[in-house]
Amino acid sequence: MDKTTLQSTLESYFTWFHRHPELGFEEHKTTARIRELLVQAGVEILDAPLETGLIARIQGRPGGPVTALRADIDALPVTEAAGLDYASEHPGCMHACGHDFHLTALLGAAILLREEAETLAGTVKLLFQPAEEGAGGARVVLDTGYLDDVDEIYGLHVMAALAPGIIALSPGATYATVGSFRILVKGRGGHAAEPHRCKDPIVAAAQIITKAQTIISRGVSPFDPAVLSVTRVLAGTTWNVIPSDTLLEGTIRAFSVEKLTGIAENLGKICRGAEESDGVEIEYTWRINTYSTNNDPALTEWAAETAKTLGLSVVPYPPTMGGEDFALYQQRIPGVFLNIGVGSPQELHNPGFIANPAPLSAAAELLAALGKGAAARLARNSRPPWRNFHAG
Template identity: 45%
Template sequence: MSNEQELELVSAASLASSLSDIRRELHRYPELSNEEFETTARIRGWLEEADIRIAHYSLRTGIVAEVGGLNGGPIIALRADIDALPIQEETGLPFASTIPGVMHACGHDFHTAAILGAAYLLKAREAELQGTVRLLFQPAEEKAVGARRVVESGALEGVSAVFGLHNKPDLPVGTIGIKGGPIMAAADGFVVEVGGKGSHAAVPEAGNDPIVTAAHIVTALQSIVSRNVSALDSAVVSVTKLHSGTAWNIIPERAVLDGTIRTFEEGVRRRVLKRFEQVVEGVAAAFETNASVRWIEGPPPVRNDEVLAELAWKEAEELGLIPVVPVPSPAGEDFAVYQQHVPGLFVFLGTEGPHEWHHPAFDLDERALPIAADFFAGTAVRALNHFAAEAASIAGAGSEEGAVRG
């Protein structure tokens, strides 16, 4: 059978069916971050069934594989995250999670099936590839540690560019959000500890109430974005937990605030974090209490390479899809860690679902699966051709320079 016939076979309606089956099996058996052992085993099995070679990197969970490279050439990577969330599923789907309290509520089952589909398409034309496509099935995205572990394993060595995706329930099927520059936010967490002096609730003047301080800190923090961030930039400061005290008639010794800050630009991030600390310290001092800030550094913003965005836009148009410039998401994504090492492109793929990410009734339209597979296979081929041509051009320029000197 010729490569063209193989590709036609893999691109037929059977691909959509098989990718749905894969996605549904993953959905039935979700696993939390750093616990994706069975998920990894399933992915390995599907790769081996397709005769896709496994690349051996030191990862406790997650797996790396490769297609192509038969004649050398550049390496590009396709990344899918594989972990689930600690959420009790409420979809009522026939393939709903069988694991109590664990659910693929962010669509990582979809991402995994989509990149597997791209791998199947690429395998069918392996002999034609102008390089290697490395498949990164990454663990622990929800904990924002998986990408760092993949990098530490060496799986990004030699890679010229990395591509990734996230499903987007508010985009129609057939639509792909592609843009250069920032597309997802830096996600920093904070813990503020306020120290006061405990007393009986009936005699507050004998103590120093940390709850009052904490309440004023929450209110004062809301002024940071409105008064310290330009209207042309954006940031989010959210306090999501406030806990203190043990009884109704006791003013406690301490109060603790938790929350998150989201920014798209490093300059804005530095300004917001600095102002945050000033506000906390100033309010605490005004109430004669003390306060400390502990930062939980999350992933940096996802910033897309302009050249890769242009390549992907052209591929989407060639496939008859609808590329659009998406509104950046304030959610965080550790795909940004890869972009600290190599150029990268992260896109939003329209899945037309009824609920947003992390909702207990989250679901998506599986018609988008073969679309995603086609798009990433085509984009991978286009990127390999781009980098191969670039390398040939550099080599040719070097040869001409040597000839002139000779």
């Protein structure tokens, strides 16, 4: 398929997906449409046990290496206000993170790879992943075992502020380790006129919120990025009653599990201090939701070269405190997560976010080149030649 036809085909797919956003693990229409378009393109769909999302395969030389390309397919509970003539038709739901762009680009890569299957040195698996936005889709996909034979994996995310078609990538961790916490402060409620007969959980919670701000500002190097935000406070029912309890929730983010764990443990110490000083009881729990992405340095260099060969501009990717569950694949499979500019007037997750569809065919070509090129390289020689430079 020539580039102009590919672009117009993908734009028509893209506007359909943009009109029909679905939340994590509810992507039934999206999955059905992806299936239909893959079948139309003659692409084999594997029998992976997934309720939503799917895994397809382009088989080249049997017994060759296996590479994977991943796109996420879920949308967000955001009411769209971007003024598009192909706006979301599902009230309260919007493709505000550009996953419609990702999955359309992967459909384009499927079309291109299908045409080139005879010259493919191995197998390329096409992974349309459900529920990236915090619902654990990557874990569900890994648990199917359908990626157990994959040698390398590549994925792509739109970048709002970058000009359309520019590729941004960097080695190492580019997306943060994301944790969440919950603090339930249990006091003793009563009459607001008699605070001395109560154990006021609001005052204790307020101390915790304020003191928590010092964990990073006073305890973590300014050169070591970390975030702690209290994002939810629930307490009380009216103005003259001291409530019995107060709930706090929030997030901790850093670029390593160790750093995040240290911050979370310090928050626990602040909670214990509040128990002591305010006479309340505190239930404190925290967990890691997503690990940092981890771009293999040699493969990152190779991916950048591949993009340049296709005539794309490549810039370094500034690390983000956002999370990305592509990290879970990278814990088992070497790979690269890269970004493509879509020139949006608003940031990701904003109701005014707009992914310019102009670089869809370029994204498709890049994904296809990564899947195919990695298979060829792995078949030739299991290591890229410049890896020797890093060996010492």
